[in-house]
Amino acid sequence: MSRALVTGGAGFLGRNLALRLLKEGFEVVVLDNLSSPSPLGSPEGATFVEGSVVEPPDLPGPFDRIYHLASPASPPRYLQDPIGTLRTGAEGTRNMLDLAVSHEARFLLASTSEVYGDPAQHPQHEEYTGSVQVTSSRACYDEAKRYAEALTYAYNREDLVPEIRVVRIFNTYGPGMAPDDGRVVSNFINQALSGRSLTIYGDGSQTRSFCYVDDLIEGIWRLSNSDVTVPVNLGNPEELSMKELATTIAESVGDTGIDYLPLPESDPTRRRPDIGRARDRLGWEPTLGLAEGLPPTVEYFRSLIDA
Ligand SMILES: NC(=O)c1ccc[n+]([C@@H]2O[C@H](COP(=O)([O-])OP(=O)(O)OC[C@H]3O[C@@H](n4cnc5c(N)ncnc54)[C@H](O)[C@@H]3O)[C@@H](O)[C@H]2O)c1
Numbered sequence: 371m372s373r374a375l376v377t378g379g380a381g382f383l384g385r386n387l388a389l390r391l392l393k394e395g396f397e398v399v400v401l402d403n404l405s406s407p408s409p410l411g412s413p414e415g416a417t418f419v420e421g422s423v424v425e426p427p428d429l430p431g432p433f434d435r436i437y438h439l440a441s442p443a444s445p446p447r448y449l450q451d452p453i454g455t456l457r458t459g460a461e462g463t464r465n466m467l468d469l470a471v472s473h474e475a476r477f478l479l480a481s482t483s484e485v486y487g488d489p490a491q492h493p494q495h496e497e498y499t500g501s502v503q504v505t506s507s508r509a510c511y512d513e514a515k516r517y518a519e520a521l522t523y524a525y526n527r528e529d530l531v532p533e534i535r536v537v538r539i540f541n542t543y544g545p546g547m548a549p550d551d552g553r554v555v556s557n558f559i560n561q562a563l564s565g566r567s568l569t570i571y572g573d574g575s576q577t578r579s580f581c582y583v584d585d586l587i588e589g590i591w592r593l594s595n596s597d598v599t600v601p602v603n604l605g606n607p608e609e610l611s612m613k614e615l616a617t618t619i620a621e622s623v624g625d626t627g628i629d630y631l632p633l634p635e636s637d638p639t640r641r642r643p644d645i646g647r648a649r650d651r652l653g654w655e656p657t658l659g660l661a662e663g664l665p666p667t668v669e670y671f672r673s674l675i676d677a
Pocket residue numbers: 377378379380381382383384401402403404405406407408421422423424438439440441442443444458462480481482483538539540541542543548
């Protein structure tokens with residue numbers, strides 16, 4: 371039986387990925403320091419090891435695959451721990467690459483659309499080199515991920531880890547998210563569910579695209595089984611403004627009004643993946659829009675409040 375390590379596997383995406391790997395017949399080990407876990411935690415059926423990728427404990431190998439997702443992921447989390455975020459991206463990724471060397475494992479890095487910064491090109495193709503303001507507060511996350519990618523390609527170039535995969539994830543939402551992780555979908559839904567007005571930063575014209583978690587996990591699964599070693603964008607190219615998102619959520623949960631606050635520093639104005647590469651190389655594209663993805667997400671957050 372194949373064995374996989376999922377770092378960050380007690381978090382939103384890592385948990386959903388670990389569940390998929392268990393379903394595909396893998397034995398799964400989760401390494402997570404529980405700094406921002408999903409309320410649902412590491413999945414049943416996986417072996418859970420508490421610890422940081424920065425100073426990893428002994429892990430019950432062998433591993434055929436390492437899915438490296440451990441990282442602070444939402445702005446409130448990484449802005450509160452900029453050095454820890456950089457260390458996770460740099461030292462943590464190096465430790466996991468060294469582990470891949472010793473186990474001769476295939477290594478998948480969870481990178482991000484944030485490597486494109488506040489993009490001057492729209493939509494963002496993988497060949498776009500990005501526009502990150504290195505002195506901005508968000509740079510701890512963006513540059514950590516850029517470094518993690520560069521390090522992964524360096525290990526590959528030096529033939530230390532021949533099997534690498536790099537996924538650049540665009541905003542993803544769905545059951546398993548932490549209600550307080552500060553991402554816009556969870557913020558809006560939880561504000562609406564508790565009768566508070568929704569908070570929009572800026573005038574709400576900035577756009578994002580939102581991918582439902584099941585689509586994203588399918589893309590990661592396909593990428594990890596493919597022979598594609600170049601970075602691949604995974605996300606939903608359907609673009610909408612924060613105001614449109616707020617209206618859509620208000621329609622499905624209840625209208626509680628909108629508050630406008632100043633836009634944070636270096637907040638990208640537009641973000642939409644070019645998914646041509648994922649379509650061509652993986653035969654992947656999202657199948658679930660907000661109409662399908664929001665109801666189970668709202669139900670999930672409602673169940674946390676009722677619990
Ligand atoms: N969800 C998204 O929209 C999105 C978008 C782009 C990239 N990503 C990337 O996907 C990955 C997973 O994100 P998520 O949305 O599931 O976030 P999350 O916060 O729910 O999960 C991250 C997990 O990593 C753990 N973790 C953090 N630092 C760690 C460390 N040093 N050692 C061990 N564990 C650590 C946390 O406890 C948490 O369980 C991250 O690498 C993130 O950068 C996510």
